[in-house]
Amino acid sequence: MADRKSNRPTYTADYIKGDFEKAVYLDNAHTDNLMTAFLGLGAEHWALRRRVMVLEKFMAEGNVIDPALVEAYEPTPEEKVTWEAERDDFIERTFSVLTRATNTVSGPVPTGKVPAREP
Amino acid sequence: MLSRRTILATSAAAAAAVVTAAGTSQASTPSLDIKIDPYNQTAEQKALHTARFEKLDQESLMSFAEGFKSWNGKDLAGRGQRRITNAFLRSKGLTIGRTEIGYEECFNLMLDEPSFAAKIRFNRSAQALMWDRALRAFHGEPDRYLALMEETDNTGPGSLELNPGMHLPDYTVHEIHAQPGGYVGDPFAGWIYHWALTQAFYQARNQYDEVFTAIAQDCPKPDDGQVRRILDLGCGSGLSTMAYKERFPNAEVWGIDAGGPMVRYGHYEAVQRNLDVHFAQRLAEDTRFPDGYFDIVSDYLLFHEVTVPAAQKIMPEIHRVLRPGGVFYHDDSPTIGNPNVPMSLTVYAKARAWEDHRHNIEPWILGYRHADFPALMRGSGFEVDLTIRQNVHRKRAIFGIKPA
Ligand SMILES: C[S@@+](CC[C@H](N)C(=O)[O-])C[C@H]1O[C@@H](n2cnc3c(N)ncnc32)[C@H](O)[C@@H]1O
Numbered sequence: 001m002a003d004r005k006s007n008r009p010t011y012t013a014d015y016i017k018g019d020f021e022k023a024v025y026l027d028n029a030h031t032d033n034l035m036t037a038f039l040g041l042g043a044e045h046w047a048l049r050r051r052v053m054v055l056e057k058f059m060a061e062g063n064v065i066d067p068a069l070v071e072a073y074e075p076t077p078e079e080k081v082t083w084e085a086e087r088d089d090f091i092e093r094t095f096s097v098l099t100r101a102t103n104t105v106s107g108p109v110p111t112g113k114v115p116a117r118e119p
Numbered sequence: 120m121l122s123r124r125t126i127l128a129t130s131a132a133a134a135a136a137v138v139t140a141a142g143t144s145q146a147s148t149p150s151l152d153i154k155i156d157p158y159n160q161t162a163e164q165k166a167l168h169t170a171r172f173e174k175l176d177q178e179s180l181m182s183f184a185e186g187f188k189s190w191n192g193k194d195l196a197g198r199g200q201r202r203i204t205n206a207f208l209r210s211k212g213l214t215i216g217r218t219e220i221g222y223e224e225c226f227n228l229m230l231d232e233p234s235f236a237a238k239i240r241f242n243r244s245a246q247a248l249m250w251d252r253a254l255r256a257f258h259g260e261p262d263r264y265l266a267l268m269e270e271t272d273n274t275g276p277g278s279l280e281l282n283p284g285m286h287l288p289d290y291t292v293h294e295i296h297a298q299p300g301g302y303v304g305d306p307f308a309g310w311i312y313h314w315a316l317t318q319a320f321y322q323a324r325n326q327y328d329e330v331f332t333a334i335a336q337d338c339p340k341p342d343d344g345q346v347r348r349i350l351d352l353g354c355g356s357g358l359s360t361m362a363y364k365e366r367f368p369n370a371e372v373w374g375i376d377a378g379g380p381m382v383r384y385g386h387y388e389a390v391q392r393n394l395d396v397h398f399a400q401r402l403a404e405d406t407r408f409p410d411g412y413f414d415i416v417s418d419y420l421l422f423h424e425v426t427v428p429a430a431q432k433i434m435p436e437i438h439r440v441l442r443p444g445g446v447f448y449h450d451d452s453p454t455i456g457n458p459n460v461p462m463s464l465t466v467y468a469k470a471r472a473w474e475d476h477r478h479n480i481e482p483w484i485l486g487y488r489h490a491d492f493p494a495l496m497r498g499s500g501f502e503v504d505l506t507i508r509q510n511v512h513r514k515r516a517i518f519g520i521k522p523a
Binding site: 008009010011012013014015016017018020021023025026032035036039040042043044046047050051054070071072073074083084087088091092095098099100101102 | 171174175176179180182183184186187189190199200202203206230233234236237238239240241243244245247248252265269281283287289292293294297300301303304305306308323379380383400478479480
């Protein structure tokens with residue numbers, strides 16, 4: 001009910017804890033954990049890129065950069081659109097390997113032709 | 120140091136003043152009805168509806184979670200994925216159409232398909248990332264966020280009723296959608312729900328509460344046009360509750376929820392928006408309002424989170440507190456009883472539904488899916504209206520009219 005550290009009222013109640021943190025979906029727990037850490041790295045990387053985009057914007061305007069300004073910066077509606085597109089590209093190129101169809105490679109080397117790749 | 124929130128609060132207060140002025144000038148018209156275009160909001164409306172983390176990095180981590188969930192979601196349902204799934208099912212001699220195989224078995228079958236397993240792993244990890252990084256933002260400065268709520272607990276506009284000793288049925292205290300602490304067990308549950316979930320879950324479609332504004336704007340009025348009192352059941356962080364007040368500034372608007380931290384945040388936020396809304400920690404099965412008190416009762420995403428027996432108690436309660444001619448506006452995920460939204464029962468769809476139920480902790484969603492919701496409404500005396508309206512969720516919403 002009260003925050004145990006500060007004794008301030010929190011209006012919370014006892015709850016039923018889920019077991020979702022224990023789940024393993026891949027071959028073993030290590031692979032699952034690596035995937036989760038990999039995702040976390042992606043998030044940190046995107047946070048850095050976003051910060052750099054704000055810094056570059058102020059630098060391009062020739063400003064002395066006040067960290068408080070960087071911290072408070074809100075992208076314009078246009079920037080929101082381009083930044084989100086950039087984020088989605090980053091996610092796609094980094095993580096889309098997971099969507100590939102997989103198969104056991106065996107037997108002779110394939111012989112069927114497909115059309116040449118578009119430029 | 121510039122505070123992100125302070126900058127916004129200045130324009131939010133200005134915008135709120137506009138809303139109040141419009142309400143006051145026509146106080147004699149009880150059903151004043153303000154049109155807001157959810158998807159073309161003015162700068163003031165956007166400033167009012169935004170929820171931004173204090174720090175750029177916190178916001179960026181949430182932006183990643185949002186983008187990742189969106190990519191993973193699109194891909195999971197996309198054409199490439201379907202081709203892989205169908206080939207996989209055929210290789211196992213299974214149908215790609217409707218199946219009688221149970222939900223859990225479908226999930227376990229699909230896990231043998233590597234891209235499905237990876238997608239489930241990433242879906243779960245992205246959900247955990249979203250909650251964890253949001254929790255860290257608030258728990259990193261607990262005194263500050265507690266103090267913000269303490270400042271508004273006993274001030275208006277509007278009011279807050281907290282009932283710390285009240286009995287909470289067990290079904291309400293799970294860590295639903297894997298939210299740490301659920302709706303009742305974390306002091307910042309309301310903030311986290313608004314600032315993390317409603318941003319990331321709606322995948323860039325709810326940066327300015329568009330979904331909630333649309334829900335309120337789409338609500339049909341009773342035939343006589345009178346809207347004096349509105350009740351928002353299972354109001355959570357109060358986003359739709361506040362949107363009702365913006366649309367009907369002269370109406371008495373109530374939001375009730377089982378979670379104390381949920382309504383506490385709702386009230387805090389309503390004060391920031393200068394909206395006179397009433398929040399109370401109460402149960403939907405026992406609202407404690409007089410008979411016939413409300414013109415409109417709405418619920419958004421409540422019923423899939425309650426048990427079938429609880430739903431059977433809540434429905435007559437809604438009917439009781441509505442006045443004759445009053446409207447019940449229900450919006451939640453599909454059930455077998457809603458002919459407007461056919462339910463997919465393929466191996467893939469059941470596997471995903473099992474993921475949501477068991478791995479995302481939605482303990483009651485399968486019961487809700489297989490309950491005939493319109494029949495439940497009729498059983499309590501409602502006339503059911505399945506007209507597809509210009510609703511944000513169009514086919515999903517179901518309307519009940521209490522006969523005059
Ligand atoms: C999915 S959330 C929806 C919140 C809000 N309507 C929204 O969409 O943002 C469901 C809410 O219903 C509340 N709830 C569940 N059972 C309830 C009950 N019996 N009475 C009141 N609230 C309940 C939960 O505490 C939670 O806040």
